[in-house]
Amino acid sequence: MAGCYILFMEAVMKHTRINIWNKGEYSYEAAYGFEPNIRTYIHDDDEVRDCMLVVPGGGYCMVVPSEAEVVAKTFYEKGMNAFVLSYTTDITFSIPLLNQPLKDISRAVRLIRSRSGEFNIDPDRLVICGFSAGGHLCGSLCVHYDDVIEEDVALSKFSNRPDAAILSYPVITSGDKTHPSSIEALVGADASKEKRDYYSIEKNVSPDTPPCFIWQTVTDDLVPIENSYLMAAALAAKNIPHTLHAFPYGPHGLSVSNKDFYLGRHGEDYTFEQLKLATNAVRDGRGIKVSEKRTNEIIEQFFSEGSPWFKEADKIDEKTMEESFENPYEDVSKWPDMAYEWLIKVI
Numbered sequence: 336m337a338g339c340y341i342l343f344m345e346a347v348m349k350h351t352r353i354n355i356w357n358k359g360e361y362s363y364e365a366a367y368g369f370e371p372n373i374r375t376y377i378h379d380d381d382e383v384r385d386c387m388l389v390v391p392g393g394g395y396c397m398v399v400p401s402e403a404e405v406v407a408k409t410f411y412e413k414g415m416n417a418f419v420l421s422y423t424t425d426i427t428f429s430i431p432l433l434n435q436p437l438k439d440i441s442r443a444v445r446l447i448r449s450r451s452g453e454f455n456i457d458p459d460r461l462v463i464c465g466f467s468a469g470g471h472l473c474g475s476l477c478v479h480y481d482d483v484i485e486e487d488v489a490l491s492k493f494s495n496r497p498d499a500a501i502l503s504y505p506v507i508t509s510g511d512k513t514h515p516s517s518i519e520a521l522v523g524a525d526a527s528k529e530k531r532d533y534y535s536i537e538k539n540v541s542p543d544t545p546p547c548f549i550w551q552t553v554t555d556d557l558v559p560i561e562n563s564y565l566m567a568a569a570l571a572a573k574n575i576p577h578t579l580h581a582f583p584y585g586p587h588g589l590s591v592s593n594k595d596f597y598l599g600r601h602g603e604d605y606t607f608e609q610l611k612l613a614t615n616a617v618r619d620g621r622g623i624k625v626s627e628k629r630t631n632e633i634i635e636q637f638f639s640e641g642s643p644w645f646k647e648a649d650k651i652d653e654k655t656m657e658e659s660f661e662n663p664y665e666d667v668s669k670w671p672d673m674a675y676e677w678l679i680k681v682i
């Protein structure tokens with residue numbers, strides 16, 4: 336596989352960056368030097384394990400770290416070999432993403448399967464786990480995997496269909512209950528109904544859609560709970576194995592809802608790579624087709640005095656926080672256990 340990678344070892348983990356596109360294959364106009372990649376969280380042994388590809392959210396305008404490493408390590412600790420996908424997004428809303436994120440996740444799945452021996456994973460037990468817009472991307476692969484043409488002959492021999500999917504507070508519909516900015520980043524503000532319908536996951540479920548585990552909080556303040564209801568109904572109509580857990584309380588973006596999450600111990604922020612490259616380019620007058628209005632918004636959000644973005648976080652008294660910690664959504668924190676037990680039964 337062409338492309339650069341960085342490798343370092345933890346005590347019992349192989350943690351690697353691998354660019355998923357070969358040189359000359361990736362050409363998204365607003366990448367600003369970013370290359371989609373996966374990070375590995377692999378046990379340093381020879382045991383063949385189930386595989387989890389984690390796909391963080393961020394409204395298709397960024398890829399957030401709070402749904403990346405902390406999630407991968409949660410399933411790593413359950414015995415899986417895990418990966419995190421940093422896919423193409425656009426904070427500028429200037430160039431519709433269309434199928435580029437779908438191509439990214441499709442390529443990542445094929446690449447992982449093609450190197451199953453190296454990664455010590457069972458290629459027939461590959462699960463994707465997406466959050467919010469990352470849930471939409473996972474759902475898109477579940478229903479549109481056949482639409483993605485793989486031009487790398489060697490990789491085309493490997494399936495891009497996941498064996499199961501975990502959809503965490505997912506954006507599903509492009510209809511009335513959508514998360515508008517996510518769909519706008521994908522198709523633009525003036526997309527046709529036909530194009531929007533293609534990205535409305537519930538309208539594209541087929542008998543070949545993989546099993547899905549869906550969870551969300553009823554009081555989600557960003558993506559309406561109806562998104563999960565619509566997906567569950569569409570799966571039921573096609574007799575696809577699935578489960579839906581609607582927890583009664585909690586805001587959007589709870590990730591794994593454990594102590595590490597609430598104390599801000601999310602791990603590395605490598606998923607912000609494209610976001611940083613793009614916002615710096617806009618600030619420096621190198622934005623690509625970025626409107627004056629959006630340029631001003633980005634400068635205000637990311638570079639104005641007092642902006643919290645990319646600044647060193649205030650240090651906290653971690654010992655005191657540890658001692659006084661109480662999980663505000665203890666029920667939600669159980670979803671990884673529930674999903675893992677479900678996966679054992681369906682794949």
